[in-house]
Amino acid sequence: MSRISVRGFAVASATAVTTVGAVVGVASGTPQDSPNDFEAAAAGATLLAEIPTGQQAQVMTSSLTQQADAQAIAADSAAKKDAEENARVQAAKDAVSKQQAAKQAKAEAKAAAEAKAKAEKEAKEREEAEEKEAASRSATRSTSATGSLPTTAKGSYSIAEIQSMARAVVPGDQYQCFSNIVDHESDWNYKAVNPSSGAYGLFQALPASKMITAGADWQTNPATQIKWGLSYMEERYGSPCGAWDFWQANRWY
Incomplete structure (x- = not known):
């Protein structure tokens, strides 16, 4: 039995004891403080009759259990929904990060290719300039040698x-x-x-x-x-x- 049910029984039982005491007092001829004592006793008897016992207690317990289960299911559903939403948001962030990384890698590869092409062009130009200079020196030497020989x-x-x-x-x-x-x-x-x-x-x-x-x-x-x-x-x-x-x-x- 749940705490709610136990508490309900405790309250009902206390009321019932009070009511029974009142009824016994009347039956024994004990003087009462108020003319409404019989009404209170009757009300107490009614509350005593309403205390869940047997099948009634089981029905109450089942109802409370169902409520708790429903609340747990609702909490699980909310948690699952939150987790799915968080996963969706994270997946979107990851996709954006991957896209940016790919874009950055492409830009870096392009820059590297351009730098390589520029370096090769400069190296070729230097080589051609050196070859021209060497040819010029060789021609000068050859002319000098021819004139001296x-x-x-x-x-x-x-x-x-x-x-x-x-x-x-x-x-x-x-x-x-x-x-x-x-x-x-x-x-x-x-x-x-x-x-x-x-x-x-x-x-x-x-x-x-x-x-x-x-x-x-x-x-x-x-x-x-x-x-x-x-x-x-x-x-x-x-x-x-x-x-x-x-x-x-x-x-x-």
Whole structure:
């Protein structure tokens, strides 16, 4: 039985006891303070008759239980509704967050791609500028070398003559490196031939015919070979000393 039912029984029981006492007093002839005592006794008897007993108590208990269950169900329904609403709001917030994150990632990827393209463009422009500058320097050196070297070949040349030609066109701080390579490749023999590969001349060019870019007389004129060898070292290694560093590490250049 619920607390409400117990309380109801307690009140009804107290009333009933009072009423019974009044009735007994009347029956025994005890004097009463008021002429309404019989009415109070009758009212008390009526309340006593209304006390729930047996099946009536079970009905009252069932009704109270149903009310409590209904309240619990209503509370659960409200809590479930609140939870669903909170979940819906959170899902909407998550969707907005994901959308913003995707937008930010897209913007960052675009910025990175643009930065990469810009860097590649700048690198290409620098490379082209460097190539133009190198070509200009090479052309200047070639012109200088051509002006310093003899243009007419003779029948034969001594090592001293060939070295003198080289000193005339190779920068002073690069000459020793230049000379070291020629020493190892041909020992200053402008007609030296490698019997295995066919490499030819002071610099053992391979194929030998590529020295024609410096002059048609590349086979007989050491000046033409010097012009070609100096240009080759500068274009490929930056300088004769750069070529010599490579040669020492690899035994070829």
